Amino acid sequence: MDLGLVFGKNWGHRIIIFLTILIYGYLFLKNPNEAKKGLSSGLKTFISLFTLIVAALLLSSAIEVLLPVSLVQEYLGVEAGVKGSITGGLIGGILQGGPFAAYPIIRTLNKEGASIAAVISMIIGYNAIGTGRIPYGLAFFDPEIVGIRIIAGTLLTILAAIGLYLIFG
Numbered sequence: 001m002d003l004g005l006v007f008g009k010n011w012g013h014r015i016i017i018f019l020t021i022l023i024y025g026y027l028f029l030k031n032p033n034e035a036k037k038g039l040s041s042g043l044k045t046f047i048s049l050f051t052l053i054v055a056a057l058l059l060s061s062a063i064e065v066l067l068p069v070s071l072v073q074e075y076l077g078v079e080a081g082v083k084g085s086i087t088g089g090l091i092g093g094i095l096q097g098g099p100f101a102a103y104p105i106i107r108t109l110n111k112e113g114a115s116i117a118a119v120i121s122m123i124i125g126y127n128a129i130g131t132g133r134i135p136y137g138l139a140f141f142d143p144e145i146v147g148i149r150i151i152a153g154t155l156l157t158i159l160a161a162i163g164l165y166l167i168f169g
Helices: 003-007 011-029 030-066 069-076 079-094 098-112 118-129 133-139 143-168
Strands: none
Touching: 003 011, 011 030, 030 098, 069 079, 069 098, 079 098, 079 118, 079 143, 098 118, 118 143
């Protein structure tokens, strides 16, 4: 059995696992019923996200197989220059779903030859532009506020992409 599966693959994973065990240990000692409610809620969330996570991982694997490395390198690689970094940011901005859906796709593009600047720009674009959050924004804010957020997020993503290109090349 791979101990990394149980204890995490890196220190970040291990810290989250340790804190979770510690907090639930405390909860079970202090208030077992609330601890059980928390576990039940977490399990329901996991089950509701499970198919999305599996689909995102399968999609990222399909991208890895279907998308030629040369194409990724041409449009998102170091050779693409600042245009590749900006393109990466804009691609990140249109990715849908939560991080469990978007990050495997970004990781695959990274493995396929996208530059560091393009990969970081994708993550920034995913968070700053966030087209997947437009319906949520419209539920709470006027269209003007949502539109300004998208424009500002896009401009910030482009500026960040240019800066990242200048730093990482």
